[in-house]
Structures are given as C-alpha cells and as structure tokens.
Amino acid sequence: MSSFKYYRDVIGSLWEEYRVIRAAKSDSRLTNNNLPSDIQKLRCRACYEALRFAPQIEAMGKLLVERMRSYGHFIALHLRYEKDMLAYSGCTHGLSNAEAKELETIRDETANWKVKEIDATEQRYRGQCPLTPKEVGIFLNALGFPSETPIFIAAGEIYGGVTHMADLRSRYPLLMSKENLASAAELEPFTNHSSQMAALDYIVSVESDVFIPSYSGNMAGAVEGHRRFLGHRETISPDRRGLVHLFGQIEKGLLKEGSKLSNRIIEIHKNLQGSPRRRGGSVPGTKSMESTHSEEAFYTNPLPDCLCQRASQTVNTSIRESNRKLDRSMQKEQLLLLKVL
Template sequence: MICVFFAPLPPPLSFQQVIRAAKSDSRLANNNLPPDIQKLRCRTCYEAIRFSPKIEAMGKLLVERMRFYGPYIALHLRFEKDVLAFSGCTHGLSKAEAEELRIIRENTAYWKVKDIDARQQRSKGYCPLTPKEVGIFLRALGYPQKTPIYIASGEIYGGDSHMAELRSRFPMLMSKEKLVSVEKLEPFNGHATQLAALDYIVSVESDIFIPTYSGNMARAVEGHRRFLGHRKTISPDRKSLVHLFDKMERGILKEGPKLSNRVIEIHKKLQGSPRRRRGPVSGTKGMDRFRSEESFYENPLPDCLCRRETTNLNAALVVR
C-alpha cells in the first residue's frame, strides 16, 4: 500500500485555535493540481476538520435514535422557500404561493435572473423534486412504506399541505424536532449553520442518502460518503423523472411495475458507485469550462486514494 503522509502544520498555524477560510471552496480548481495538494485536501476535509463537541454529540444522538427504527434513508429535501424562489420553480404550488416566490426573487438584489420560465426550468431538470414526486420516486425504487426517512431540510414550503402526499406513502418521516426534545435542540435554534451541521452528520451516517436538488451540502455529503467507502447515494435523474411524472399527470402512466422498472433502470448507475471525477465539458472555455467540472467535494476520487501495488494491470484502488 502506497500512502502519502504530511508534516505537522507550520508554527504560525499550529498555535491558532480557529482558522477561518471564507468563501474559498468555489474559487479552487478541481483538477490538474499537484497530487500532494489534492491529498492535503482529503486530509483536511475528512480527517482534520471536526465539528464542535456539542454538534458532534447531538449528531451522534440523532443517528442513534434513527438507528432505533432500523436502516434509514436521509432525504435532503430542498422544497424550501428560498430554493424555490431562486430557481423559479412553481410546479405543484398555488397561484398565491407562486406569486409570493416571484416577489421574493424580484426583491432580492443579488439574484440577477428575474424572469424565469418555470415549465422550462422543470423540463430541464433544474427544479427540486416536490415531496409528492419524492414519494412516487421512492416507491418506484421499491422501498416499503415502513422505511424510516430522516428529513434533512430547513422549513418545507407550505408545510403539511405539501408534505401530505409523501407522508401518505411513507408515514415514518423523522426530523431533528421529532427525534429530540425542544430543550435539547434549543441551543442550536437560531443558528442555521449548526442545524445544517446536524443534518450533515445524520446524512453522512445514513444507510442511503438521497438529495432532491444539487447544492453545496448535497455535494459535500456525497463526496464524504464516497471517501468513507462509497456508501449508497442515489442521485435522482430529475430530467428523466419529470418526463415520467408528466406522463402520470396526463394519465398515460400509472404507479406500478412499468413505472418502477423504468425508474430502477434509469438509476442503476446513479447510486454512488466508484468512478473517477468527471472533467470539464469538451469545447467549453474560461469560467464555463471551470463550472462544467465535477466538484472535488462531490467526488474526491481518485485523489483521496491509496494504490495497491499489484501485477494486475487493473490495479485496485481503495478508499483511504
């Protein structure tokens, strides 16, 4: 086994208790960097950086309480007001709700795109799945009604009115608020990043992680799970699913074996199995080229690996 080891931090850093690196992740290249730099990234992300003791303790407690119900799915459900307003997605919403989101988008100065065609967004797979669509998706994949599901999310837009269809298919929907008392959760309330950290821990430790929309947390959780041994992460093909959901709404397709077979076939290779990180899209240049690369934090392979020396031409790669 060939591994890389690093020297201790230089004296100026080793004496510091806190180091802040603000908004640095999006400015770093994903590929074509010296191997030692990439491996340092792995050590930093997955070994050196830790949550505070109180966050780790609460995260562990939440995981233990989810495990009490058996193997569980962590569902990163991005059906939140700010996500819907930013993306311009209104499918399944009332006219009043869609108008509220339009006003939010219009009044948020740093969101540059104001006029968005919601149908076009959805048809291209740019919208988060609705709770109803998630329920249909999970049943099509074959998960039984009694499957415990942890909702890793902020406040769901529309609350119970939009969660009803998902809950009717999967009654065992859990959250931080349901797993621990108000008193235990109180120190974290009012601190959005700390609450998100709790969801992160429960998601990383879950038996299956399913993000309904791309984003920093979803990418980070998927990458962390890859590093820990390619734990199962199902990434919904939203564009293909929307095509199937639209057929259902037109009465052409119904829930059942035909839908299930199609959904399972589409997602055979979208479950976190080992693969090399995708490079930039051919023909793109400048910032477009950089943005088309798969994020290191979504798939830290092959950089976060040791290579076994073997005579086999297909040398085995194992996660560190």
C-alpha cells in the same frame, strides 16, 4: 473557481507580505483537476480527517443518528423544498397561484439574485427544479422501498408544510426530523444558528444507510463526497430531467404507477447509486473559466485523489471490494436499490 497558478502567484505573494489571509467563501474556489498530487491529498486530509464540528454539534448529531437507528436502517432525504430554494430557482410546479406569486415577489425583492424572469415549466423540464415531496414519494416507491422505511428529512422548513408533505407522509409514515427526534430543550443551543442546524442534518446524512438528495447543491455534493470517501456508501442521485418526463406522463394519464414505471426508474438510476467512478473533467470544447466551471466538483467526488493505490491494483477494484463489504448487511435488509427487485 481559480487555477492553482492563481493561488501560487497571487495568494502566495499576499502570504509573503502579510502572513495572515482570511479566505471568505472559498469552499469551491480552487479548480478541481490538474493540481499537484500533494495539494489534492492535503484537501482530502483537511476535509475528511482534520476538520471537525464543535463537540456539542458532534454529540447532538451522534444522538440523532442513534435515535434514527432505533427505527432500523434508514434513508436520509435532503428535501430542498424550502421557500428560499423555490424562490431562487423559480420553480412553482404543484404550488397554488398565491404561493407562486409569493415566491416571485421574494425573487424580485432579493437584490443579489440576478435572474428575475424565469419560465417555471422550462426550468422544470431542464431538470433544474428540486423534486416535490409528492414526486419523491413516487420515486421511492418505484425504487422498491417499503412503506415502513424510516426517513430522516434533512432540511429546513418545508414550504407549504403539512399540505405539501401529505402525499409523501401517506406513503412513508415514518418521516422524522431533528425537531421530532430531539426535544426543544435539546435543540435550543442550535435553534437560532442555521448553519449549526444544517450541520446536524449533515452528520445524520453522512451516517445514513441511504442518502437521497432531491436537488443537487453544495450540501448534497459535500455529503455525497464524504460518503464516497467513507467507502462509497449508497447515495441515490435522482435524474430529475428523466423523472420529470415520467411524472408528466403520470399527470396526463399516459402512465400509471406500477411495475412499468418502476422498471423505467430503476433502469435510469442503475448507475446513479454512488458507485466508484473517477471525477469528471471539464466539458470538451470549453476554455478558460468556462472549462473550469464545467468540471465535476472535487468535494462531490474525491476519487481518485483521496484513495491510496497499489501498483498492482486499480482504484476501482479496491473500491468495489470495500463497497461490497460495506453494503452486505443492507442487502439482507432489502434496502439497496436493484437488489430488492
């Protein structure tokens, strides 16, 4: 990430000279905090109001949302249990030796991935691994979501396919995806374009009743931020580090699924549901680029920059009121965390 001064002085001078600038992969290159208000407001308008997907993508995304709605209120689950994600992160929990070896080979042979040697167990207990499909099933069950809850899987091809999805599907049979909501002919214009397929997942995720990412990443953060802008729609962010210790106790036979586990998971996540809060600044004691990199991303939490304020009201008061109105119907359907139990 670069400071505002860099864009003003360096990029500004290039603009004066060339009048055309191509910015590659610049989604998170601008620092998140301590920018002029007009710059922040421009980011809000560009990201959430001006930018649009191509009409054919918008239309297909809307169609997928409508088809999910036919099943009732639904969860969009961003399940990052894909081969490239697991290879990059070095996460192998629940995989066979052959699968773990395959991922290690991919990591070794990918030149631009600098870290080759990764302790998978240590990585997992630091909360740096995506939840497995089985762990997601335990998590959803503990939160009180009934087995008939429709779930849209926002992801590419899940590593291990049917085998690794079996436990989650046994708990939640209504697992849907682009591929079984739309025909091959309907998806054909997008199939060979991974970014367009991801855009369809993005649209459905933003419009879902509840959004749950199994791993923090660019798309998960962007969806969360967009949902915050639209009224702090329910977004449950799993505390992976806390959950892994609970899952470890289950595997060792020290803890069973049931009310005790449910109460502990609910307690951990009572403040991780997308409720209004100001964006986090840099970690105290850090300096320069380290300080900038430790900031919470603007696109994950655009509060307070993207919300208007009145002199007589605080930001949080106005957001809480809009959030209560938005969530009232979902409370009746028993799909909101904590309200159910």
